[in-house]
Amino acid sequence: MPFSPDETRRYARHLVLRGVGGEGQQKLKAASVLVVGAGGLGSPVIAYLAAAGVGRLGVIDHDAVGLSNLQRQVLHRTDTVGAPKVESAGAFVAALNPFVAFTPHQARITQDNAAGFVAGYDLVADGTDNFATRRIVAAACAAAGKPLVSGAVSMFDGQVTVFVPGGPGFRDLYPADPDEADLPACEIVGVLGAVTGVVGTLMAMEAIKLITGLGEPLVGRLLLYDGRAARFTELAYGAG
Template identity: 50%
Template sequence: MTDEELLRYSRQILLPEFGIAGQERLRHAKVLIVGLGGLGSPVAMYLAAAGVGDLILADFDAVDLSNLQRQILHTSDRCGTPKADSARITLAALNPEVRLHTVKRSLTHDTLNDLITDVDLVLDCCDNFATRFAVNAACTQNGVPFVSGAASRLDGQVTAFSGQPGGPCYQCLYPNDGEVEETCAATGILAPLVGIIGSIQALEAIKILAGIGEPLFGQLLLLDAARMQWRSVRVTADPTCSICADPRPPAHPHGPRRPYPSTERSR
């Protein structure tokens, strides 16, 4: 680690439970962020600022004027630009030490499996159940932990899944495959809400990658922002779940599996 990196990350390195060892774990980690909108914006910015070595930025959409109220990765002059490209510009300016990779297409089952086999953690920052279930299945199949967030109106939620057989997994939480779904375009949302939920997602990701604290595995946090009240709900495994009930051994333990070689940094 260079003197410049030690200075850049000095405030988190000062934490006794984090230290240089935690920073090195972040430095060698590779993370997939699915969705670069209201949730993905604070997630990507905090993970880049914290020094996660490789970030895969996945979003098939382009920046729209209606996004700018809450999607703080993007700017007015980038309307019409693919969100992945816009995110890369912002994050490269924020921390040029982070290696940035973009995926500008919808994530199919096969695409997710190809991406997830090479990452240490996934952030579910999307806005639809179909993608969330696909991420859940791929992460569980490959033994990769992931952190999931959602927000609508004045309500938000966040949780984490270990990706290990025996669950719980996202399908245990929503066994009906998301038959009822709301979108911000239909219901509206206040901008700071996604900032709160996305920031918690980023914090959980850092905790898992660095191996500190107690992640939200098996615990769902619910926020009623109108009253600023939090509730915590236990998430239990469904023994009949078609995704996580398979008794296969885990693919790998939580956290980074191996150091990643340096590649050319995105600018």
């Protein structure tokens, strides 16, 4: 489908970018992405995928916007406190790019419903803040043969990786489930807001690479970010 004059102007810097161009932008327009979580990581993922022109964005989140979210969850505003996060995210996307179709899913993703949500999208980006949910999402994506961009943050640090059909999986990276008591929640230990921006933006970049075929995705590689040292470290997994 040809771009309208407004789309051509909007995506001008992509259209002249070697490696993306018109073909890559058409792939973005045709793509559908499910973002699990409209919080600290989901915010930059949603913002940059909407800005990039992903044709359909689905967002699943059961929560409402809280005042303490605003330190890092940049989709939301003071006047949206108390509103469902998916509603606030939808308003953000509509204001940013009217060419993106937005599908809100105000629900908690579970073992029972994950497969149904994942089935309707080409790719999934998971920015949830607990290990059990990340495991459920990864299992659903693996069963459906859908690529998954997975990110996590804590305090000053973060990580991102990509799981694709036929590649190293979630269990290659995490052979055993950690004790939940060893995974302190953000509410207890805190997180620097900008760290979620760094990692969430990296997640958006990986999603764009997967959609367009650009570059080398983080498959079988875990990228670690140390915010205090301003250092990235890469670890390989699942190589045999």
